[in-house]
Amino acid sequence: MTDLAPPPPGHNRPPPDESLWADFAPAVAAFADGAARWTAAAPIEAEEDAAGIADFLAGGRKLLKEIDAARKEAKRPHDEAARAVQAAFAKPLDLLDRAVAQARGLLESYLAAKQARLDAERAEAIGAAERAVEEAQARLAAASSSGHVLDAFDAQHALDDAEAALKALRPEPRARVGSATGGGRAVALRTLRDVRITNLSLAFTAVRDDPAVVEAVTDAIRRRVRAAGWDGRPIPGTEITERETL
Amino acid sequence: MRRPTPESDLLRWHAAALRDGRLPRHEDEPQPGWYRLRRVRGGPWVPVLIGCRQETDPETGELVAPETLYAVVAGEEVDPATIWTHCQPISRAAWLALIETCRAIPAMAAPDRPLDLARTPILPRSPR
Numbered sequence: 001m002t003d004l005a006p007p008p009p010g011h012n013r014p015p016p017d018e019s020l021w022a023d024f025a026p027a028v029a030a031f032a033d034g035a036a037r038w039t040a041a042a043p044i045e046a047e048e049d050a051a052g053i054a055d056f057l058a059g060g061r062k063l064l065k066e067i068d069a070a071r072k073e074a075k076r077p078h079d080e081a082a083r084a085v086q087a088a089f090a091k092p093l094d095l096l097d098r099a100v101a102q103a104r105g106l107l108e109s110y111l112a113a114k115q116a117r118l119d120a121e122r123a124e125a126i127g128a129a130e131r132a133v134e135e136a137q138a139r140l141a142a143a144s145s146s147g148h149v150l151d152a153f154d155a156q157h158a159l160d161d162a163e164a165a166l167k168a169l170r171p172e173p174r175a176r177v178g179s180a181t182g183g184g185r186a187v188a189l190r191t192l193r194d195v196r197i198t199n200l201s202l203a204f205t206a207v208r209d210d211p212a213v214v215e216a217v218t219d220a221i222r223r224r225v226r227a228a229g230w231d232g233r234p235i236p237g238t239e240i241t242e243r244e245t246l
Numbered sequence: 247m248r249r250p251t252p253e254s255d256l257l258r259w260h261a262a263a264l265r266d267g268r269l270p271r272h273e274d275e276p277q278p279g280w281y282r283l284r285r286v287r288g289g290p291w292v293p294v295l296i297g298c299r300q301e302t303d304p305e306t307g308e309l310v311a312p313e314t315l316y317a318v319v320a321g322e323e324v325d326p327a328t329i330w331t332h333c334q335p336i337s338r339a340a341w342l343a344l345i346e347t348c349r350a351i352p353a354m355a356a357p358d359r360p361l362d363l364a365r366t367p368i369l370p371r372s373p374r
Contacts, residue, residue, distance in 0.1 A: 059363025
C-alpha cells in the first residue's frame with residue numbers, strides 16, 4: 001500500500017540532539033540569564049561590579065571549555081568511524097588513482113602525437129589552399145583581362161571555392177579520441193595554465209586588488225606585528241591600530 | 247610594667263607588606279592585620295583578621311597579661327599560627343568589602359569547597 005501523503009518537513013534533516021548536552025542545560029540557562037542581568041546593570045562603574053563581571057566571564061569561559069570538551073568527546077566515535085571508513089577505502093582509491101594516472105599518461109602521449117600530426121596536416125593544407133587561392137586569383141585576373149566571360153565566370157567560382165576551402169581550415173582541430181564501445185565519452189586534451197613567479201614585485205602589482213591578495217597580505221602583516229619580537233617599527237603602507245581587550 | 251604595643255607598631259609589617267608584595271615573612275611569626283585566604287584550592291576568598299589581645303589595667307593602662315595574637319577567619323576564632331602562611335595581606339577597606347561580598351554572593355558561603363564559577367555564575371549585586 002502506498003502512502004501518498006508527503007513526508008513531514010525535516011524528515012531527512014532531524015533537529016539537533018539536545019540530549020547530548022542536557023547535563024549542561026541548567027548552567028547554560030543560568031549564564032544566558034546572567035548575561036541579560038549584567039547587560040541590564042550596565043554601565044559597569046563600581047570596582048566590585050567589575051570584579052563580579054570578571055568572575056562571570058571566568059565562569060562563562062570555563063563552562064564554554066567544558067561544553068566544547070564534551071562536544072569533542074561526543075564527536076570522537078564518529079571521527080574514529082569516519083577515519084576507519086577513510087582507511088578502508090584508501091587502498092582501492094589509491095590503486096584506482098594509480099591505474100587511472102597510468103592510463104591517462106598513455107592517452108595523453110597518444111593525443112599529443114595526434115595533435116602534432118593534425119597541426120602539421122593543417123599547416124600543409126592551409127599552404128595548399130593559399131596557393132589555390134593565389135592561382136584562382138591569377139586565373140580570374142587573366143580571364144578578366146582577356147574578356148572571356150565564361151572563363152571569368154569559371155575562374156570566379158574557382159576562387160570562391162578556394163577561399164571557402166581556406167576559411168574552412170582556419171579553426172584549429174583538437175585531437176580527440178572516441179569511446180571504443182560507446183559506453184564512454186570522447187576525450188580530448190585541454191590546455192591547463194600554470195604560473196611561476198619570475199618577478200614578485202611586478203606579479204604582485206598585477207593582482208594587488210584581488211581580495212584574496214589583500215587578505216593574505218593583511219594576515220601576514222598582522223602576524224608580524226603580533227609576534228613577540230616585533231620591534232615596533234612602522235610597516236610602509238599600513239596603519240597599525242591598538243585596542244584593549246580581555 | 248609594660249605598655250601595650252602601639253597599633254602602628256603592631257601593623258608595621260602589614261603596612262610594609264601592602265607596599266611590597268614580596269616582603270619576606272617568618273613562618274612562625276604571624277603579624278596583626280587584615281588578610282584573605284582560601285581554605286581549599288580553588289575555593290572562595292575568606293576574610294581574616296589577625297589581632298592582638300591586650301589586657302590592660304583600666305587605671306594604669308599597663309598590660310596585666312602577655313599580649314596574645316588571635317585570628318578570626320570567617321567569623322570563627324582560630325590559632326593564627328595555623329593559617330598564617332596562607333594569609334594574603336589586604337587593606338582594611340578591601341577586608342570590609344570582602345566581608346560584604348561574602349554576604350552578597352551565595353556561592354561564597356561554602357569556603358571549604360572549590361568555587362565552580364561555571365556552575366554558579368556571578369550576578370550583579372545591586373538591582374538597577
